[in-house]
Amino acid sequence: MTKTTDVAKLEQIAKETRRRILQMITAAGSGHPGGSLSAVEILVTLYFDVMRHDPANPKWPERDRFVLSKGHACPVLYTVMAECGYTPIDQLNTLRKMGSMYQGHPDVRYIPSLEASTGSLGQGLSLIIGMGLAARLDKSPSRAFVVLGDGEIQEGQVWESAMFAPFHKLDNIVAIVDYNKIQLDGFVKDILDLEPVVDKWKSFGWNVLNIDGHSIPALQKAFADAEATKGKPTVIIAQTVKGKGVSFMENNPKFHGVAPTAEELEKALKELA
Amino acid sequence: MPVNAKFDLKPGAATREAFGKALVELGHANKDVVVCDADLSKSTYTSYFGKEFPDRFFECGIAEANMVAIGGGLAASGKIPFVSSFSVFLLNKGFEQIRVTSAFPHTNLKLVGTHSGISIGEDGPSQMSIEDISLACSLGGMTVISPADEFSMKALVHAAAAMFGPVFIRAGRAKAAIIYTADQKFEIGKGIELVKGSDVTLIGTGLLVAESIRAAETLESEGISARVIDIHTIKPLDRDIIAKAARETGAIVVSEEHLVDSGLGVRVAQAAAESTPCVMEFIGIQNTYAESGPPEALLKKYGLVAENVAAAARRAITRKKAG
Numbered sequence: 001m002t003k004t005t006d007v008a009k010l011e012q013i014a015k016e017t018r019r020r021i022l023q024m025i026t027a028a029g030s031g032h033p034g035g036s037l038s039a040v041e042i043l044v045t046l047y048f049d050v051m052r053h054d055p056a057n058p059k060w061p062e063r064d065r066f067v068l069s070k071g072h073a074c075p076v077l078y079t080v081m082a083e084c085g086y087t088p089i090d091q092l093n094t095l096r097k098m099g100s101m102y103q104g105h106p107d108v109r110y111i112p113s114l115e116a117s118t119g120s121l122g123q124g125l126s127l128i129i130g131m132g133l134a135a136r137l138d139k140s141p142s143r144a145f146v147v148l149g150d151g152e153i154q155e156g157q158v159w160e161s162a163m164f165a166p167f168h169k170l171d172n173i174v175a176i177v178d179y180n181k182i183q184l185d186g187f188v189k190d191i192l193d194l195e196p197v198v199d200k201w202k203s204f205g206w207n208v209l210n211i212d213g214h215s216i217p218a219l220q221k222a223f224a225d226a227e228a229t230k231g232k233p234t235v236i237i238a239q240t241v242k243g244k245g246v247s248f249m250e251n252n253p254k255f256h257g258v259a260p261t262a263e264e265l266e267k268a269l270k271e272l273a
Numbered sequence: 274m275p276v277n278a279k280f281d282l283k284p285g286a287a288t289r290e291a292f293g294k295a296l297v298e299l300g301h302a303n304k305d306v307v308v309c310d311a312d313l314s315k316s317t318y319t320s321y322f323g324k325e326f327p328d329r330f331f332e333c334g335i336a337e338a339n340m341v342a343i344g345g346g347l348a349a350s351g352k353i354p355f356v357s358s359f360s361v362f363l364l365n366k367g368f369e370q371i372r373v374t375s376a377f378p379h380t381n382l383k384l385v386g387t388h389s390g391i392s393i394g395e396d397g398p399s400q401m402s403i404e405d406i407s408l409a410c411s412l413g414g415m416t417v418i419s420p421a422d423e424f425s426m427k428a429l430v431h432a433a434a435a436m437f438g439p440v441f442i443r444a445g446r447a448k449a450a451i452i453y454t455a456d457q458k459f460e461i462g463k464g465i466e467l468v469k470g471s472d473v474t475l476i477g478t479g480l481l482v483a484e485s486i487r488a489a490e491t492l493e494s495e496g497i498s499a500r501v502i503d504i505h506t507i508k509p510l511d512r513d514i515i516a517k518a519a520r521e522t523g524a525i526v527v528s529e530e531h532l533v534d535s536g537l538g539v540r541v542a543q544a545a546a547e548s549t550p551c552v553m554e555f556i557g558i559q560n561t562y563a564e565s566g567p568p569e570a571l572l573k574k575y576g577l578v579a580e581n582v583a584a585a586a587r588r589a590i591t592r593k594k595a596g
Binding site: 061065107108109115116117118119120122123126127128129130131132133134135137142144156157160161163164 | 370
């Protein structure tokens with residue numbers, strides 16, 4: 001893989017990633033397109049620019065780690081990992097099929113280059129804290145990143161870990177909240193509002209960056225800020241749009257967990273041409 | 274050799290304290306061993322490790338779910354985390370995290386639950402873990418260990434660290450009668466025949482191993498030859514030693530400080546049913562929760578002492594003879 005800081009190239013990868021996500025979920029006939037599309041720029045910026053990693057050497061001890069805590073958005077992770085060369089790109093459309101390495105939620109038994117199996121919400125931040133503590137013990141430059149769903153941070157465990165990381169001055173971890181405003185049953189603000197979410201994380205002692213989660217330059221700047229911030233962890237509140245990139249999916253709760261039809265896919269791919 | 278010549282069963286250290294000491298040895302032997310506790314380190318004895326290796330000891334506060342998953346993250350980065358709390362909190366509050374960050378991905382996380390059973394005494398039933406064997410055994414790929422005394426605990430903590438994969442170890446608060454010597458060898462998954470016998474087999478785990486030996490002494494004086502087996506590894510279960518006992522003695526009594534419907538007993542019964550079905554009796558806590566009180570008095574009240582085991586053995590033999 002070739003890493004790049006070139007925004008136009010990253011945007012091109014993001015567009016291609018969106019196309020693959022929709023194709024694989026349509027082929028599967030089920031899955032979670034909305035929350036996969038909202039996290040595209042976050043993962044593309046991490047994997048193609050920010051993170052130190054080597055697909056040819058996935059167990060390199062000093063690699064940066066990534067955990068997708070909102071495991072149901074695995075189509076975006078699978079696509080980005082495949083584009084990097086970790087896994088076969090031509091098998092993405094086997095998503096959710098028997099025997100596929102692309103399981104319905106991330107599973108390290110099927111893809112050993114994943115850092116963790118996820119799918120039960122609330123655990124990813126704790127996991128990267130463990131990875132961050134291990135790196136600090138080993139005096140390793142390795143850093144760890146987690147993407148959390150917005151609905152996910154309704155889980156109590158997230159706040160246990162949110163309390164833990166600043167207390168331990170864990171500055172080698174970064175949490176990104178994919179704040180796309182929609183969860184399975186509807187709009188987050190109607191189900192269990194997170195606001196004031198920035199103040200919550202600040203009061204727990206985090207370096208909080210509130211940005212446009214679809215702006216690659218804003219993400220690049222935020223990740224640089226996170227790396228430069230010492231003595232406390234960083235959380236990026238990424239303001240995103242559920243279903244981003246496809247007009248009829250954007251801000252539509254229906255597409256949290258429903259696959260597009262063949263006609264919808266065709267229409268979506270035209271928009272992403 | 275008479276049963277009582279082999280074991281004096283004098284009170285030894287609690288298995289939780291033996292665990293704490295073994296952790297310190299492990300810490301010296303392997304720099305990848307790290308420990309997490311949830312504000313109970315003085316009671317679980319992980320404080321010994323914390324004092325010796327402060328950099329590798331993570332006090333997580335009263336937040337078991339976070340602690341277990343931090344352990345999962347440490348394991349994913351190549352550490353050998355021992356995550357400890359009272360068993361009742363570790364398994365009940367951390368169960369989902371154990372499942373997702375340890376059992377299902379099969380990570381190298383070691384979980385040690387102390388204060389198991391009702392012998393914790395005065396703290397009462399909210400603190401008494403009598404479902405932990407069931408919960409731990411219900412997880413796919415989990416190894417579940419329940420040592421009977423300080424020597425078995427020490428050896429099995431080392432064995433757990435030496436194997437790859439998730440392990441749950443059950444420890445008690447009360448002093449445990451000494452059964453073994455320091456040179457006894459233990460192998461995970463292999464039960465130990467402590468007393469030879471041909472009329473009935475007494476299978477125990479944890480504190481109930483000593484009670485089973487005491488029961489065998491009583492039975493011996495009545496002319497009954499009771500075999501005694503320590504099942505220190507509940508999962509994977511030593512199916513061979515159970516099949517052999519069922520075949521050779523035709524009657525089995527299983528005793529444990531756990532709810533009787535969901536612990537070692539039902540697993541032994543399954544193993545016997547799949548090899549040589551035989552008459553069985555079960556000693557354990559009957560579909561209830563205990564209360565505050567002195568440990569010895571509680572064990573007696575809830576039917577977990579040698580006389581209960583001996584009575585069950587007599588019942589089993591009577592049933593066996595009745596065919």
